[in-house]
Amino acid sequence: MTTEHTQQAEHALTPSSYIQHHLGFNAQSVGDASFWTLHVDTLAMSVILGLVVMGLIWWVARGATAGVPTKRQAFVELVFGFVDDQVKNIFHGDRHSFIAPTALTVFLWVLAMNAMDFLPVDIFAKLMHGLGFEHWRAVPTSDINTTFALALAVWFLMIFFSIKAKGLGGWIHELFCSPFGSNPLVWPANFLFNLIEYVSKPLSHSLRLFGNMYAGEIIFLLLGMWAATGLAGTIFGAILGAGWSIFHILIVALQAFIFMMLTVVYLAMAHESH
Amino acid sequence: MNINFTLVAQAIAFAVLIWFTVKFVWPPLLKAIETRQKEIADGLAAAQEGRSALEVAAKKSEATLNEAKQKASEIIGQAEKRAAQIIDEAKGNAKVEGDRIIAGAKAEIDQEVNRAKEGLRTQVSALAVAGAEKILRKEIDAKAHSDMLSKLAAEL
Numbered sequence: 078m079t080t081e082h083t084q085q086a087e088h089a090l091t092p093s094s095y096i097q098h099h100l101g102f103n104a105q106s107v108g109d110a111s112f113w114t115l116h117v118d119t120l121a122m123s124v125i126l127g128l129v130v131m132g133l134i135w136w137v138a139r140g141a142t143a144g145v146p147t148k149r150q151a152f153v154e155l156v157f158g159f160v161d162d163q164v165k166n167i168f169h170g171d172r173h174s175f176i177a178p179t180a181l182t183v184f185l186w187v188l189a190m191n192a193m194d195f196l197p198v199d200i201f202a203k204l205m206h207g208l209g210f211e212h213w214r215a216v217p218t219s220d221i222n223t224t225f226a227l228a229l230a231v232w233f234l235m236i237f238f239s240i241k242a243k244g245l246g247g248w249i250h251e252l253f254c255s256p257f258g259s260n261p262l263v264w265p266a267n268f269l270f271n272l273i274e275y276v277s278k279p280l281s282h283s284l285r286l287f288g289n290m291y292a293g294e295i296i297f298l299l300l301g302m303w304a305a306t307g308l309a310g311t312i313f314g315a316i317l318g319a320g321w322s323i324f325h326i327l328i329v330a331l332q333a334f335i336f337m338m339l340t341v342v343y344l345a346m347a348h349e350s351h
Numbered sequence: 352m353n354i355n356f357t358l359v360a361q362a363i364a365f366a367v368l369i370w371f372t373v374k375f376v377w378p379p380l381l382k383a384i385e386t387r388q389k390e391i392a393d394g395l396a397a398a399q400e401g402r403s404a405l406e407v408a409a410k411k412s413e414a415t416l417n418e419a420k421q422k423a424s425e426i427i428g429q430a431e432k433r434a435a436q437i438i439d440e441a442k443g444n445a446k447v448e449g450d451r452i453i454a455g456a457k458a459e460i461d462q463e464v465n466r467a468k469e470g471l472r473t474q475v476s477a478l479a480v481a482g483a484e485k486i487l488r489k490e491i492d493a494k495a496h497s498d499m500l501s502k503l504a505a506e507l
Binding site: 127135154182226 | 353354355356357358359360361362364365366368369371372373375376377378379380381382383384386387390
């Protein structure tokens with residue numbers, strides 16, 4: 078599928094081919110079925126960003142002193158305190174053993190991945206093209222696989238903590254006996270309710286982030302396309318692109334924050350029994 | 352919108368990152384921050400303690416000062432009393448001594464007067480003898496009439 082677009086993009090630059098070219102993944106097949114495909118760009122970008130961001134934090138954390146902190150350490154502690162405060166308000170248990178560090182990971186990693194949206198789409202694509210990559214998506218969070226992977230991981234953690242907190246019996250009991258009560262007549266309704274909740278949580282969790290980042294990328298592409306139409310298009314495209322970039326700073330940070338908050342809320346809810 | 356193996360790979364990456372953060376990033380930061388919080392709390396407590404100790408010391412010094420003042424005034428009062436006593440004593444002594452001296456002087460005067468009287472008596476008797484001798488001339492023997500004359504002198 079992606080190779081067809083490549084051919085088109087090579088030969089004629091039409092709006093649809095331009096956008097489709099930019100939205101094509103660097104997909105490598107690792108098996109027979111279409112499921113066994115790996116988006117190398119998504120994976121490489123996210124892993125590199127994860128290593129860089131968490132590595133930087135780790136580097137500061139390793140040299141962290143209880144005395145007067147350096148500016149570098151103060152900044153990291155600012156982020157730490159911000160995440161810790163959020164978790165403290167939502168989750169009332171031992172947050173330091175798992176949930177708070179998870180929230181920090183989610184926040185920083187998603188923020189870094191979202192921030193790749195600031196890279197100028199065409200220059201970056203050109204650069205990667207020069208390095209021999211026909212397709213290279215810079216923003217891992219505009220790949221549904223990434224957001225879904227994160228949301229599903231949180232979903233499994235949610236079920237794990239639910240069972241851990243209430244026991245397997247308690248969890249199954251809750252599936253059938255909440256929110257309407259333990260009367261056997263309302264068991265199907267309860268179960269249906271919980272089922273919808275369990276399905277909707279990862280979907281809304283992942284699609285919210287994906288939708289925002291994907292839309293942001295599309296708008297950058299549309300502005301880039303406008304810029305290709307002539308001088309006026311270039312000028313207005315640049316102005317609007319700058320405006321959208323500035324506005325996007327908010328979206329990038331906000332979506333990372335929302336994703337982290339939802340992660341914390343879901344994991345905290347799993348610890349509460351109804 | 353194609354879900355594929357990337358999802359699994361990303362989930363693994365996510366899990367590894369979480370593990371890394373839980374294991375290596377969060378604990379040292381938490382430790383540093385909590386240690387610092389404790390240090391600050393301890394410092395504030397120590398400062399509070401110092402302040403209250405200072406207050407206690409100030410109160411104590413004030414009490415000591417007051418006590419010293421009281422003692423000093425007491426001592427001064429005692430000294431004044433003693434001085435008055437000494438003066439009274441001295442006055443008494445002086446009076447006694449003066450009386451004694453006056454009495455001595457009076458006695459001496461009396462003695463002098465007596466002695467003068469005695470002298471005068473002898474002289475008067477001598478004069479009387481001499482006068483009588485002049486009057487009577489040889490008729491009167493001084494030796495024979497001295498007894499009578501000394502009686503006369505004692506009557507003077």
